[in-house]
Each structure stands twice: as structure tokens, then as C-alpha cells.
Amino acid sequence: MDASRVRQRNLHAVLALVHRERGVTRADLTRALGLNRSTIGDLVAALVDAGWVDERDDAPRHGVGRPSPRVLPRPDKLVVAVNPELEAIDVALVSLGGTIVARERVVVDAAPSIAETVEVTTATVARLAAGHPGSRLVAAGVAVPGLVRRRDGFVRLAPHLDWREEPMAAPLADALGVPTSAANDAHLGCRAELAFGAGLGARTLLYINGGPSGIGGGIAVNGALVEGRDGYAGELGHLGVDPHGPVCACGARGCLDAVVTRAELASVVGLEHPDDDELDAAVRAAAGSATVDAALTALVDHHLAALAIALRGAVNLLNPERIVLGGHLAALWAAASEPQRETVLADALRASAEGVRIEPAALGSQRLLVGAAELAWEVPLSDPLSV
Amino acid sequence: MDASRVRQRNLHAVLALVHRERGVTRADLTRALGLNRSTIGDLVAALVDAGWVDERDDAPRHGVGRPSPRVLPRPDKLVVAVNPELEAIDVALVSLGGTIVARERVVVDAAPSIAETVEVTTATVARLAAGHPGSRLVAAGVAVPGLVRRRDGFVRLAPHLDWREEPMAAPLADALGVPTSAANDAHLGCRAELAFGAGLGARTLLYINGGPSGIGGGIAVNGALVEGRDGYAGELGHLGVDPHGPVCACGARGCLDAVVTRAELASVVGLEHPDDDELDAAVRAAAGSATVDAALTALVDHHLAALAIALRGAVNLLNPERIVLGGHLAALWAAASEPQRETVLADALRASAEGVRIEPAALGSQRLLVGAAELAWEVPLSDPLSV
DNA sequence: GGTATATGTTGCGCGCCACAACGTATCATG
DNA sequence: CATGATACGTTGTGGCGCGCAACATATACC
Incomplete structure (x- = not known):
């Protein structure tokens, strides 16, 4: 830890705060980082010079004293976020602050290969970037529905895309010419909710997505x-x-995944392949109607009982302060009555369970792209002057 | 992060390495911390001045070049480690490097209260310290068999001692006059094994103690x-x-704790209240004998099946690189045949389970005291010059 | 309009580390 | 056993990054 590392860390800390808060005043930075006003001024000046942030004098006035200029992320530094799925490849450009500035969902005929994913991504990125002249791409992140070795972005197994033991980050990095990382999609959903969604402010968080x-x-x-x-x-x-x-696709018996299925919940409200929003709306409508469907209530009971066992384990293991539910688990939660909800943590140790907040995910369909962008930002933000 | 924090961090890093390795050469420090020779010299000199370490020129020679002096922990800076139990209160003085320099197990008639624990501890510490004149106590740590709020060392529930909602760290800190922390005993066992035992070198570790x-x-x-x-x-x-x-004492049904009991394993090898060593020896003898007891084999099967479900969950949740088993779970593992052992992670996801090492705990009866000492050291080591 | 408050700006100094040059202790070699 | 190579400690110098104090500036309140 020498002096230049101190500078790097402090620049990172400033930038991380600007990113997380989507803009802060210099006075806020002074308080949050505990550094001297003059130092903060110097750090911000360095970041302005490097093209990371803008300073503006439009801060809302609140109290006596000289107003502090706002430090805002520059909208022209961008990362690429990619989410390959069964029927489409979702590509976006995301600015500091987690704002999606351009997005395109490229529908594909069949499950794309990694090569096709790289090809579609580079073409789409070129198209999207053309709409933002002068901006600069600094990194890329991929949300893969499967097991990804974090170290090198190597896909071990993505069953639905039929990807096995194949590198993902490396070929995309070559094609785009920027540092590229890849990770499991649920991990990135967790990161997104943690940074900008229902997990905001939580230090210990459990995120479960269906x-x-x-x-x-x-x-x-x-x-x-x-x-x-x-x-x-x-x-x-x-x-x-x-x-x-039931035996799960993974070979084991009685996995949560095999018991609490999306298809069952969808079918009990009369849908076949709903997206998250459709499922959520249908379930809320059914649960809120005057004659609550007995089949729905029974299914919710059954699913919640299984979820309770999984959550009991996770809560006892981790003592989280918040639990965020996404996808059909959020719909399940929406459908549950208050007494049903209370059963979910009833079997966990009292000390760990008390005060745990369970909340539905907040970022909707942007979640995975925002999460992939978080992954991408990690690299340049750690050493802002190297970019 | 200002300059003085840099110094503090670097001093901490040096001291942490000396602690973990129980002594290193200055050349080792230079390599490990990536700092300049002159800086390391300066840092070590500061720690010598502050009474933290000694330098000695007795390093083993291995290669050409000027030999590097060894930096050794001074044996006269000590922390207090305490482990109150049902029938005894275990008290020790522990030096940097995790070496127990004095220990006394004070047998008590009935489960001690917190007040009694504080009283016995202070008296015992005074007795032990008398045997080490000139040494200085800098902190204390308590391993409590129960749920302890880490922040302030407040006992939420220690059922076997019948402690409920009572402060532990605060009264002991008052009595001893040094910063005192308290934590769950299994947590501290984990820390001990991580620092000096079977968890050495692991970054992601799962520790389970019976x-x-x-x-x-x-x-x-x-x-x-x-x-x-x-x-x-x-x-x-x-x-x-x-x-x-079976319903567990915690109120839930089918907890690992309620299924894999120490009493069952002890009774199948003909013991009643064995300590860890006795149980381990008896189980090894029974499993290694020519006519392996069918009852033991069946019990091991039954217990391992339950352990497998718990480990499957924990491994899928955490993707650890190593699992350390202590107490009767180590004995269970010792009794298991190779085919039985292989079933334990069979149901976990392959990618997570492959390459996981399962090992018995290595520190025996010193574990909790060493762990409590680790807890205690944390405070002074974080800012060495403040002590 | 004057005062209190909060913040930006500037110049200076200090702490901490890197670096280069030199001193020193060991090993390998003939 | 003398010599060179190697590795390491030591010393003095310099630079970087932050804190600090004094001053400047902008707002709110009376």
C-alpha cells in the first residue's frame, strides 16, 4: 500500500459513490469519505480531467452556506451488457449510475451458440453505439444462465443453451476489444438489486430468483x-x-427447483409461458379477487412450505438482513396471504429470523442487464486513471 | 484513506503475517507485502519499538546472499481467552502466533452464571499472569456456546448455560480492563482452524463441529x-x-442437530460422555477392527445421509474449497469407509462439489481457546501503535 | 444589508514510501 | 582461501498525496 495506491483507492471510492448515488455533491463526498475538502476537490478534478464525471452548479439548495457543486457521472462512458437467452440475445449500453442508455433485444430462431452470441453482440453494439457518437466503451459484462467460472468467464454448463465447457468472456473480449467478464445470471441479478433495487443498503442479502x-x-x-x-x-x-x-434435472431428489416450478404457478392462473410481469399481474388478480381460487391457495401453501425449508437453511446459515425474491417467487409472495407469509421463516432460528425483511425484486426486466453492467464496471472503476 | 492510515494498514499487514506464520524473515515480508526493503525495515523497527516483535539473526540459511533477520512475535504480549462450559471454565493466556502460554481449566459445580464466569476468569487470569511477570495483557476474547450478538458481545441465548439476553463482553471488559469481545464458540473454532488448523490457506471454508x-x-x-x-x-x-x-430443541422438525447426535455415536461404541479424543479413538478402533460392528456401520450410514443433505445445501450455497469437520462429526468421518464418504457430496452440484476437500479438524482441545484469542487479537492488531 | 453558516480555493508542510547508492554477509568456484 | 556473484540491510534524497489554515464565495436568516 504505497501513496499511488492510496490515490487509486480514493479515486475508486469517489467514483463508486457517484455511481451508486447517480451523482452527489462534493460536500457529500467529503462527509462520506472522511477526507479533507481540498483533497476531495483534487480527486474530483482528476476524475473530471479523465472524463469520468462532470461538475454542475445546479445542486438543490437546502440550508445556509455556500452550495456545493454536484458531481455527476458523464453519460458518454459506457459499458456493454449482454444476456443471452433461449429465444433472444439482450444487449445494452449502460452508463455510470446503472442507467441503460440503449437496449436491443435480438430475437434468435434457436438457442444461440457462443459464437453466434459474440457475433450478434458485436453487431448490435456497433449499431447501438452509432446512436451515441463520441461515447466510449470501456468494458463488457455477460449474464449467462448457467454455471460460469468467475476467474476467466468460462462457461462450465448452461443447460438451456446447451453450452458446455466453453469460454465466453475471452472471445467476446477479443471481438469488442474491451475487458470482458462473465458470470451467472442470478448472481448478476443479485448485484443489480443490491446496488439499485430492493437490496439497497443491505450488507447481508439473500436473493432468490425463479x-x-x-x-x-x-x-x-x-x-x-x-x-x-x-x-x-x-x-x-x-x-x-x-x-x-421428485428427482431434479441435477440428479438429486427434492430440489427446491424441482418442487417450486414456474409452470405450476403459471398454469394455476391459466397461463402458459408468461413473462415475469404477466405472471405477477395474473397471480395478484387471482389472489385479490372476491372468490380466491382454492387451487391457487393450495399451490401457494405447497410452494411456500418448500420455500420455507430452503429459506430456513439459508437464514440459519447466513443470518441475512434482507431476502429479495424475483421472478415467479416474487409472484408467489404476492399471492400469499399474511398468515401464509409468516410461516416462511417460522422454522428458522428466532434470533436469525427476527427482523428479516422479505421483499420482491424491484428492477424488473432491466435486472440482468444492470447486473451485467455492474460486473463490467468493476474493472475500470477499480483503477479509474488507467482507462 | 490518508497517509497515517496507510502506515496503520501496513503495520497491521506485517503483524498479521508474523502472527499467522509465527515469525518470518524481513525478506519474506518484502516479498509478501510488495513494499520496498527500506520501508519494511522501517515498519519492523516501529513494531520493535512498540514491543510487538523481536528481531533475531538466527534465520536458517538457504542460498547465497546476505541472510535476512527473523521477525518473531514477542512472547510477552498476551491476550486472554475464555471458554465457559457446563462443568468448567477454560481460561488461557495466548501469545501472538496463537501459542497458548498458560492455561487453566477451572471446574465448577453447576453451570456458571455470567457473573461467576467473570469472577473466575479474573481470578484465574491474575494467577496465570503471575507466572509470566513483565508480560502485558492487551485484549480478551470469549467463546460462548450459544448465540452471541457480535457487535457488543451480548448473549442472546446460551441454552446449556441458561444464559438469556445478558451482556458478556462488557462486564468482562470492566473486570479485566482490556478490550473484550465475545462470539459463538463454533465461529471461533472455525477461525482457529482457518488460521492455524485444517483450514490453513483456504479462502472459502465450511466448518462444522459436533x-x-x-x-x-x-x-x-x-x-x-x-x-x-x-x-x-x-x-x-x-x-x-x-x-x-424428530422435533429439535429449536422447535423445528428434522434439524441436523436432532438427527446426527453425539449420544447415538457414543453409545454404539459403548461410551457415555466421551470427550472428542476418546470418542475418536473408540470409533476408529471399532471401525478398524476385523469384525466391523454392523450397528456402527448402519449408524454411520444414517448419520452420513443426514450430513449429506446438510452439506449438499451448504456446498450449493457457498461453493467452498474445503470443509472441516470437528467433534463427533470428525469421529463419524473417521468411521466412514471410502464408499460411504463418497456419498456425502454425491447430491451436490458437480461443479461445486468437485475438488472439495473434507478434513477433520486439527487443533483438538485447543481450538476454542485459540479461536477466542484470534477474536481478541483482532482489536489490537488492527492498530498496533495504539496499544 | 449585516451576520452566521457552509463550502470552494490556495499555499504550505508533513508523513510515508520508492529509489539509488553503498555496505555487508553468505555461497560457489577454482 | 581469495574472488566474484548474489541477496539483503542501511542511508539519504525525493516525490506523492493528504491535512491544515487562511482566505474567498455563496446562501439563509434576521
Whole structure:
């Protein structure tokens, strides 16, 4: 830790705050970082010179004293966010502050290969970037629905795309010419909710998402995602909830993923392949109607009981301060009555369960792209002057 | 992060390395910290002045070049480690490097109250310290068999001692006059194994201990213990392993703690209240004998199946690189055949389970005191010149 | 319009580390 | 056993980054 590392850390801290808050005053920075006014002024000047932020004098006045200029992210430094799925490849350009400035969903005929994903991404990025002349791409992040080795962005297994033991980050980095990372999509959903969504402010967070390709999740401890040895942590979908339950695709018996299925919930409200919003709306309507469907109530009971076993384990293991539910698990939660909800943490240790907030995810369909952008930002933000 | 914090961090880094390695050469420090020779010299000199370390010229010669002096922890800076139990209060003085320099186990008639624990501890510490004149006590740590709020060392519930909602760290700090922390005993076992035992070098570690008062555990991520919101994380004993199993003392059904009991394992090898060493020896003898007891084999099968469900969940959640088993779970592991062992992670996701090392704990009866000392050291080591 | 308050700006000094040059202790070699 | 190579400690110098104090500036309140 020498002097130049101190500078790097402080620049990172300033930029991280500007990113998270989407703009702060210099006075805020002084308070938050505990550095001297003159130092903050110097740091901000360096970031303005490097093209990271703008300063503006339009801060809202609130109280006596000289108003402090606002430090805002420059909208022309961008990262690429990619989310390959079964029927489409979602590509976006995201600015500091997690704002999606351009997005395109490229529909594909069949599950794309990695090569096709790279090809579609580069073409789409070129198209999107043309709409933002003068802006600069500094990094890229990919949200992969599967197990991804975090170290090198290597896909171990993405069953729905039929990707096995294949590099993802490396070929895209070559094609785009910027540092590229890849990670599990649920991890990135967790990061997105943690940074800008329902996990805001939580230091210890459990995120569980129910998507069309199954249940995944992420764990944050001390504000940082738990990767585990290789980046495979957070697989909440494969917690065992019933030793006599159905055999899961993973080979084990009674996984949460095999018991609490999206298809069951969708069918009980009369839908076939709903997206998250449709499912949520249908479930809310059914649960809120005068004659609540008995089948729905029974299914919610059944699903919540399974979820309770998984959450009991996770809560006892991690003592989180908040739990965020996404996808069909958020719909399930919306459909549950207050007494039903209370059963979910009833079996966890009291000390750990008390005061845990359970909330639906807040970022909707932007979640994975925002999360992939978070992943991408990590690299340049850690050493702002090197970009 | 100003200049003086840099100094503090670097001093801490030097001291942490000396602590962990129980002494290193200055050349080692230069390589490990990436700082200049002259800087390391300066840092070490500051720590010598402050009474933290000694320098000696007795380094083992290995290669050409001027030999580098060894930097050794001074044996006269000590912390107090305490572990109150049902029948005894274990008190020790521990030096930098995790060496127990004095220890006394004070047997008590009945479960001690916190007041008694404080009283016995102060008296014992005075007695032990008398044997080490000139040494200085700088902090204290308590390993409590129960849920402890980490922030302020407040005991929420220690059922076997019948402690409920009572402060532990504060009264002991008052009595001893040094900064005092308290934490869950299994957490501290985890820290001890991580620093000096079977968890050495692991960045992501799962530790599960089976003690007379039940199964507890600890989780380390990136080399640091996961506390959770309040310090109640790691309760592996209350993962659900059988929805139709016995009701646990915690109120839930089918906890690991209620299924894999120490008493069952002890009784199948003909013991009643064995300590860890006795149990381990008896189990090894029984499993290694020519006519392996069928009852033991069946019990091991049954216990391992339950352990497998818990470990499957924990491994899928955390993707650890190593799992350390302590107490009767280590004995169980010792009794298991190779095929039995292989079933334990069979149901976890392949990518997460492959390459996970499962090992018995290595520190034996010193574990909790060494862990409590680790807790205690944390405070003074973070700012060495303030002590 | 004067005063209190909060913040930006500037110049100076200090703490901490890097670096280069030199001193020193060991090993390998003939 | 003398010599060179190697590795490391030591010393003095310099630079970088931050804190601080004094001053300048902009707002709110009376």
C-alpha cells in the first residue's frame, strides 16, 4: 500500500459513490469519505480531467452556506451488457449510475451458440453505439444462465443453451476489444438489486430468483457477492427440500427447483409461458379477487412450505438482513396471504429470523442487464486513471 | 484513506503475517507485502519499538546472499481467552502466533452464571499472569456456546448455560480492563482452524463441529468469517435434513442437530460422555477392527445421509474449497469407509462439489481457546501503535 | 444589508514510501 | 582461501498525496 495506491483507492471510492448515488455533491463526498475538502476537490478534478464525471452548479439548495457543486457521472462512458437467452440475445449500453442508455433485444430462431452470441453482440453494439457518437466503451459484462467460472468467464454448463465447457468472456473480449467478464445470471441479478433495487443498503442479502430456466440466486456478504471457490455459489435452487420429492434435472431428489416450478404457478392462473410481469399481474388478480381460487391457495401453501425449508437453511446459515425474491417467487409472495407469509421463516432460528425483511425484486426486466453492467464496471472503476 | 492510515494498514499487514506464520524473515515480508526493503525495515523497527516483535539473526540459511533477520512475535504480549462450559471454565493466556502460554481449566459445580464466569476468569487470569511477570495483557476474547450478538458481545441465548439476553463482553471488559469481545464458540473454532488448523490457506471454508451441546459451525469467505447481520450465521446444526424427523430443541422438525447426535455415536461404541479424543479413538478402533460392528456401520450410514443433505445445501450455497469437520462429526468421518464418504457430496452440484476437500479438524482441545484469542487479537492488531 | 453558516480555493508542510547508492554477509568456484 | 556473484540491510534524497489554515464565495436568516 504505497501513496499511488492510496490515490487509486480514493479515486475508486469517489467514483463508486457517484455511481451508486447517480451523482452527489462534493460536500457529500467529503462527509462520506472522511477526507479533507481540498483533497476531495483534487480527486474530483482528476476524475473530471479523465472524463469520468462532470461538475454542475445546479445542486438543490437546502440550508445556509455556500452550495456545493454536484458531481455527476458523464453519460458518454459506457459499458456493454449482454444476456443471452433461449429465444433472444439482450444487449445494452449502460452508463455510470446503472442507467441503460440503449437496449436491443435480438430475437434468435434457436438457442444461440457462443459464437453466434459474440457475433450478434458485436453487431448490435456497433449499431447501438452509432446512436451515441463520441461515447466510449470501456468494458463488457455477460449474464449467462448457467454455471460460469468467475476467474476467466468460462462457461462450465448452461443447460438451456446447451453450452458446455466453453469460454465466453475471452472471445467476446477479443471481438469488442474491451475487458470482458462473465458470470451467472442470478448472481448478476443479485448485484443489480443490491446496488439499485430492493437490496439497497443491505450488507447481508439473500436473493432468490425463479426464472423460466429454474431457480437461482446470489448471496451478498458485507456488500459484496459471495463467489465461492470458482463462482458457483448461490445455487439456492438445488437445496434439498423433500427427500421424497421428485428427482431434479441435477440428479438429486427434492430440489427446491424441482418442487417450486414456474409452470405450476403459471398454469394455476391459466397461463402458459408468461413473462415475469404477466405472471405477477395474473397471480395478484387471482389472489385479490372476491372468490380466491382454492387451487391457487393450495399451490401457494405447497410452494411456500418448500420455500420455507430452503429459506430456513439459508437464514440459519447466513443470518441475512434482507431476502429479495424475483421472478415467479416474487409472484408467489404476492399471492400469499399474511398468515401464509409468516410461516416462511417460522422454522428458522428466532434470533436469525427476527427482523428479516422479505421483499420482491424491484428492477424488473432491466435486472440482468444492470447486473451485467455492474460486473463490467468493476474493472475500470477499480483503477479509474488507467482507462 | 490518508497517509497515517496507510502506515496503520501496513503495520497491521506485517503483524498479521508474523502472527499467522509465527515469525518470518524481513525478506519474506518484502516479498509478501510488495513494499520496498527500506520501508519494511522501517515498519519492523516501529513494531520493535512498540514491543510487538523481536528481531533475531538466527534465520536458517538457504542460498547465497546476505541472510535476512527473523521477525518473531514477542512472547510477552498476551491476550486472554475464555471458554465457559457446563462443568468448567477454560481460561488461557495466548501469545501472538496463537501459542497458548498458560492455561487453566477451572471446574465448577453447576453451570456458571455470567457473573461467576467473570469472577473466575479474573481470578484465574491474575494467577496465570503471575507466572509470566513483565508480560502485558492487551485484549480478551470469549467463546460462548450459544448465540452471541457480535457487535457488543451480548448473549442472546446460551441454552446449556441458561444464559438469556445478558451482556458478556462488557462486564468482562470492566473486570479485566482490556478490550473484550465475545462470539459463538463454533465461529471461533472455525477461525482457529482457518488460521492455524485444517483450514490453513483456504479462502472459502465450511466448518462444522459436533459438540456435547449440539452441532454448530462457521463459514469463512475470502478468509474472513461470515457474521451475518448480528453474528448468528453458520448455524449448520439447524439445517433441515428430514421433514419427518424428530422435533429439535429449536422447535423445528428434522434439524441436523436432532438427527446426527453425539449420544447415538457414543453409545454404539459403548461410551457415555466421551470427550472428542476418546470418542475418536473408540470409533476408529471399532471401525478398524476385523469384525466391523454392523450397528456402527448402519449408524454411520444414517448419520452420513443426514450430513449429506446438510452439506449438499451448504456446498450449493457457498461453493467452498474445503470443509472441516470437528467433534463427533470428525469421529463419524473417521468411521466412514471410502464408499460411504463418497456419498456425502454425491447430491451436490458437480461443479461445486468437485475438488472439495473434507478434513477433520486439527487443533483438538485447543481450538476454542485459540479461536477466542484470534477474536481478541483482532482489536489490537488492527492498530498496533495504539496499544 | 449585516451576520452566521457552509463550502470552494490556495499555499504550505508533513508523513510515508520508492529509489539509488553503498555496505555487508553468505555461497560457489577454482 | 581469495574472488566474484548474489541477496539483503542501511542511508539519504525525493516525490506523492493528504491535512491544515487562511482566505474567498455563496446562501439563509434576521
